[in-house]
Amino acid sequence: MLRLAAPQRLGLVLAILVIVLDQATKLWMYQYLVVDGVRAVTVLPFFNLVTVWNYGVSFGMFSTGSGATAWIFSLLAVIIAGGLTVWLVRADRVLLTGALGLIIGGAIGNVIDRLRFGAVFDFLDFHAFGWHWPAFNVADSAITVGVAVLFVDSLFASDGESKKSP
Numbered sequence: 574m575l576r577l578a579a580p581q582r583l584g585l586v587l588a589i590l591v592i593v594l595d596q597a598t599k600l601w602m603y604q605y606l607v608v609d610g611v612r613a614v615t616v617l618p619f620f621n622l623v624t625v626w627n628y629g630v631s632f633g634m635f636s637t638g639s640g641a642t643a644w645i646f647s648l649l650a651v652i653i654a655g656g657l658t659v660w661l662v663r664a665d666r667v668l669l670t671g672a673l674g675l676i677i678g679g680a681i682g683n684v685i686d687r688l689r690f691g692a693v694f695d696f697l698d699f700h701a702f703g704w705h706w707p708a709f710n711v712a713d714s715a716i717t718v719g720v721a722v723l724f725v726d727s728l729f730a731s732d733g734e735s736k737k738s739p
Contacts, residue, residue, distance in 0.1 A: 584674035591682060592682050599686065603694060625698075629646075650680045672719045676719035682710075682712030695708035
């Protein structure tokens, strides 16, 4: 049996927490925005809750509307999450394993949407001065924060530390 040290357990716990939080918020917002028919609501002058179905990848890129894209993107995300999980199990730094856990959890959260709906359900919409950030969800946020932390970790890890992880 594989024994995991504290950093790896942290990464896996973060991945699970992101999946649960992502799916719980999507279920709540889906019920409110889609089932109840609200569609959009202004929460703050710079923040709305909206219904957006993302058939592509980040920011809707590669959104062909084809049913096959959901399966292709899901397969690709599962392969990437699998590779990141191998990296997480081999890593020994808390910052690195935390970042990987966030990315893995976010990827799996969005895969669940693609398999359920054929698209990712986005509902958070921030805007200011006529500029809108593309709608996103908890999984997208976790991936973004995870990638940023991964980048910071790679910049500040000492040479000896960075050679321990693939």
